[in-house]
Amino acid sequence: MLDCIIVGAGPGGASAAYHLAKRGRRVVVLEKAKLPRYKPCGGGVSPVVAQWFDFDFSPAIAAKVDGVKFTWQHGDRVAANLNTEPMWMVKRDVLDRLLLEQAQALGAEIRDETEVTALNFNGTAWQVSTTGGNLEATYAIGADGATGICTQLFGFEEREIRPGGVLEINTPPDAPDAVHFDFGSLKKGFIWDFPQGSSHTASAAIMRGSGKNSEVKKQLLNYAKQLNLDESQFTYYDCPTVLWSEERVFHQQNSLLVGDAAGLADPLLAEGIRPALLSGLRAAEAIDNSLAGDNNALENYTQILQEEWGKDMGYAKTWGDFFYNKYNIPGMSSQIYKIGVKRPVAAKIMSQILCGEMRYSDVGEQVIKIFKKFFKLGK
Numbered sequence: 001m002l003d004c005i006i007v008g009a010g011p012g013g014a015s016a017a018y019h020l021a022k023r024g025r026r027v028v029v030l031e032k033a034k035l036p037r038y039k040p041c042g043g044g045v046s047p048v049v050a051q052w053f054d055f056d057f058s059p060a061i062a063a064k065v066d067g068v069k070f071t072w073q074h075g076d077r078v079a080a081n082l083n084t085e086p087m088w089m090v091k092r093d094v095l096d097r098l099l100l101e102q103a104q105a106l107g108a109e110i111r112d113e114t115e116v117t118a119l120n121f122n123g124t125a126w127q128v129s130t131t132g133g134n135l136e137a138t139y140a141i142g143a144d145g146a147t148g149i150c151t152q153l154f155g156f157e158e159r160e161i162r163p164g165g166v167l168e169i170n171t172p173p174d175a176p177d178a179v180h181f182d183f184g185s186l187k188k189g190f191i192w193d194f195p196q197g198s199s200h201t202a203s204a205a206i207m208r209g210s211g212k213n214s215e216v217k218k219q220l221l222n223y224a225k226q227l228n229l230d231e232s233q234f235t236y237y238d239c240p241t242v243l244w245s246e247e248r249v250f251h252q253q254n255s256l257l258v259g260d261a262a263g264l265a266d267p268l269l270a271e272g273i274r275p276a277l278l279s280g281l282r283a284a285e286a287i288d289n290s291l292a293g294d295n296n297a298l299e300n301y302t303q304i305l306q307e308e309w310g311k312d313m314g315y316a317k318t319w320g321d322f323f324y325n326k327y328n329i330p331g332m333s334s335q336i337y338k339i340g341v342k343r344p345v346a347a348k349i350m351s352q353i354l355c356g357e358m359r360y361s362d363v364g365e366q367v368i369k370i371f372k373k374f375f376k377l378g379k
């Protein structure tokens with residue numbers, strides 16, 4: 001019998017496979033798409049992820065950026081330099097393939113074009129039904145992304161799926177070494193344009209409230225117009241996401257969730273690759289420990305993720321509630337842009353958080369106090 005089945009071959013599943021295989025565990029990754037598969041995504045990755053792996057990521061890095069530009073409704077610009085390790089820009093098919101190849105080299109088996117259709121726990125093992133036959137494993141990891149089936153099949157709480165979209169733009173970016181965030185043009189959300197060498201990717205997501213996908217698409221097409229692009233120069237893709245919303249449990253009987261399946265993406269900036277890689281590592285450690293006889297290993301997984309990632313996401317959530325105006329206070333988002341982003345020191349803090357040089361918790365309470373005082377809010 002297999003030690004572990006992993007459903008989904010994105011960064012969460014690939015990271016778990018890599019770290020389980022590294023520990024000598026028998027692991028199979030099941031992926032419904034043909035690999036390498038296209039994944040709509042901005043492709044910005046914090047370089048701090050390198051600490052969790054023993055291989056070189058450079059073959060997957062299309063560009064490195066050390067500049068950040070923020071705008072409000074495509075104007076009112078502020079720029080900052082990272083002055084730190086530059087942030088990586090990747091194409092997801094390339095990054096995800098590199099991760100899977102590294103896992104394979106350590107002994108993980110990857111089966112693509114194999115969709116998981118059902119999972120049942122019989123008391124000692126998971127019976128997994130797929131379009132390519134049945135398998136059995138002691139543990140299962142749900143790494144099947146924002147719209148996968150594992151959350152429900154394992155019996156976890158449902159997550160809120162938020163609208164997002166991506167424009168793949170086949171012209172060179174204006175600034176090949178800077179990322180651009182635009183706030184205010186997409187209501188309760190934002191647009192971010194990341195360079196990818198000779199092309200770039202504009203992404204958008206609605207971070208709070210009940211906005212629809214059609215609004216994301218409309219604002220991205222409007223952005224393309226601002227850049228004077230014609231239709232032959234871009235392609236639009238829907239790309240839903242699940243954001244961190246509260247403290248949750250990520251383990252159940254012999255099963256764990258990682259990445260978007262667990263709802264780990266940053267509720268302020270939608271960063272999801274870093275927590276997918278981190279949760280894959282911690283899930284592999286937990287299963288390895290559990291196989292070695294540690295009865296608390298899976299429970300510890302939830303606790304470790306809450307401490308290592310969730311604590312920061314709590315602050316990101318509160319900042320985002322202000323910034324994306326959960327409270328429906330007129331003008332709140334534009335005021336926060338002025339006090340929380342436009343000042344060079346604030347822009348620098350945001351940039352340092354993005355590239356992993358600073359954590360939300362380093363300045364979290366201070367920022368919340370400023371917001372509350374400014375908007376004369378009580379508790």
Ligand SMILES: Cc1cc2nc3c(=O)[nH]c(=O)nc-3n(C[C@H](O)[C@H](O)[C@H](O)COP(=O)(O)OP(=O)(O)OC[C@H]3O[C@@H](n4cnc5c(N)ncnc54)[C@H](O)[C@@H]3O)c2cc1C
Nearest residue numbers: 008010011012032042043044116144145164259260272273
């Ligand atoms: C518009 C937008 C832009 C973004 N840009 C960035 C960014 O710049 N930087 C960043 O860090 N994050 C970004 N994110 C978030 C990031 O894309 C995700 O958080 C990340 O892809 C999560 O990885 P994952 O491994 O959990 O899931 P995924 O990458 O979604 O992988 C899940 C895999 O599971 C497979 N699967 C699903 N169901 C099944 C099944 N039943 N059987 C078998 N396989 C299955 C899917 O085919 C897929 O390959 C963005 C999100 C959005 C919405």
